[in-house]
Amino acid sequence: MANLLFYMALILIWVMLLYHMFLMQGGYRHFQTYEKIIPKWEKNMVDLPTVSVFIPAHNEEVVIGQTLKAMSRLYYPKDKLEVIVINDNSSDRTGEIVQEFAEKYPFIRMIETKPPNRGKGKSSALNEALYQSESEIIAVYDADNTPERMAIWYLVMGLVNDPKSAAIVGKFRVINAAKTWLTRFINIETICFQWMAQGGRWKWFKVATIPGTNFAIRRSIIEELGGWDVKALAEDTELTIRVYNLGYHIRFFPAAITWEQEPETLKVWWKQRTRWARGNQYVVLKFLSQFFKLKRKRIIFDLFYFFFTYFLFFFGVIVSNVLFIINLFYDLQLTIGNVSLALWVLAFLLFLTEVMITLSIEKAEMNLKNFFYVIFMYFTYSQMWIVLVIYALYLEIKRVLFHQEVKWYKTERFDQKGKGGSL
Template identity: 75%
Template sequence: MADILFHISLTVIWIMLLYHMFLAQGGYRHFKRFEKVIPDWQHKMENMDLPTVNVFIPAHNEDVVIKQTLTAMSRLEYPKDKLKVILICDNCSDQTKEIGDQFAADFPFMKVIETEDEYKGKGKSSALNYALKETNGEFIVVYDADNTPQRKALWYLVMGLVNDPRAAAMVGKFRVINAKNTWLTKFINIETICFQWMAQAGRFHWFKIATIPGTNFAIRRSIMEKLGGWDTKALAEDTELTIRVYNLGYHIRFFPAAITWEQEPETLKVWWKQRTRWARGNQYVVLKFIGRIFSMKQKKIAFDIMYFFFTYFLFFFGVILSNVLFVVNLIFDIQLSIGNVAFVLWIMAFLLFVTEIMITLSIEKNQLTLKNMLYIIFMYFTYSQMWIVLVIYALTLEVKRMIKKEDQVWYKTERF
């Protein structure tokens, strides 16, 4: 029985590894092709009446970073008579609003609003819904309060929506601005690059599926109004929104020409809280939609829900099961005949993990370095294993919340 369970867990792990290698191939192909459309798209933009755009920046006590964020917003290349940058102060008790007011006084296309009544103090989704109610721009662009988008980031997001009428949303690329600060941010930098070029670009290339992130994306107002805004119960409001957008019959395009830089956690405590929220949010999405996959209008999104189910349930279950069986076999004789074949499979899995990440890093300038290669190896035995413990912890919290019918508590990532 132990042998059967061990081989089942190895099979699950290998399916996931091979699938990510497949995505890495698609990500590399998307990298080679995505810029080819820009000249034609640019020409169309230059000969049309551009749409009005609202930039939403939800903020709760962000005075540590908001000045640099608003400075980046002031430099965005888009006609200012078509642009309104809106800082959404949600129950702020620091200097966030005062800093925003200073920018609004200097830049007429900037505005500060404060959440009120039932929208106040309820988190990011509620703040975005309040801004949605108070504005009327044709396109909505969302940036987190720690983001510094490049000058043409918004232009590229709008360009994508204008030229792709079947796209409900356009997703850009984000990079880690504090990547060199700590060992943790070095790992997160590698993780971020892999997520975008493997999970995002790979899925879009092969299946025309991409996930809306929490920042650096544009979406049509008509879509948001049809969907009734953001789900305030979802900790991963971006993933949840993705599923509903696809169910309307649209697609989401990954367009990495639009680049923003964001700050990542520099301490393990902050990372743990942020990633727990992410894991719980994605588990919530899986549990919310898993029973509806056969009734959805876009059948391919059912495939993506199964991908999240595989990632946050089956894959981690397989890793945990194989590790537990291996350790127990060292203490008690459970007649686990691992043998040379299993050992070779483990070595090959490790090499495949390293190869996938190296292929992905080769896409980003100055990232495929000897130092990063060493970090990848170290990452496998440390950072990747931390995720296993975190997902178990997150699932425990989510099951507890569902049983006790508790409200979701939104956690704001601490800034540095």
């Protein structure tokens, strides 16, 4: 029995590793080709649609000033652009800072959340802005984001030129990547997510996931869907599944770039990632239970990815680790012996190879320092994820069994050398 479990665990781990290698190849191909279509698409950017940029903000005084500075520099006709900051029950200077920008820039305005949306989290804040705006296209950014000048232009360009796309998602990079060992790990993780999970799945399957920031969606689509799901902690993933079920696709267009702040302490990272894990587990279980009712079966690629990531893969890792540890103290008569060691070494080398190739896509990221960080990351950061996913699953099971209310955790921000604040 122990041998069977061990073999099953190894198969699950290797399937995931090989799948990510496959995605890495797709992401690299997408990197080599996505810019070629821009000159042709530029010619159709004539009769431009109106755009509303939604920025949910709860106690964001540390970062909101820098974010709005970036918004004020966006390349898009200002008579067709509005930036809406949704001040969600803030008790700090967020409202004052936003008001300063609103007085200087007519296309920036602030709205306050109202009951029942007040203080309920990101989805409720976004729904509030949806009710109080009329633009044809809605873009969403987190309050710690500084999009590059052309970001909105490229997001809109994708929607104008691809009528089958309900949403266009851009690329995000880590602005504080060099701050701590943790942010360096997150930077590597983020680059891999962009080019493997987003670029790779788009290239091979025409599938991408709406992120929490730097995306644009057609108002008609989000209204047809009834807005954002206030029960979902991962509102972006949940929205993704519903968009595909309508028969549209979501395009990954990395020309649209934003820079975002990542957690600099383990405590903040743990809370944020726990919310992410719980949110994605909620989405997987919600839609797998409805799978035969879903109209578009291509959604299986997205459900498969998240189900494998948050359930099967971690099950395989946990089982193999547990059996290995038990076997140190009690002979389980595992016959795999040296073969398991060879497979583990090969798995590590495969992990190292696919991550370093992915890092090579971004300028200056494939270097000796990151090479050693990737090695260290495998034995520390990657293992931390296992514990976190188990903890998140425990919380999610407890929520379902005891009918607990979903509580939103807002990620703590860090002052980047005094860049936050007012004008």
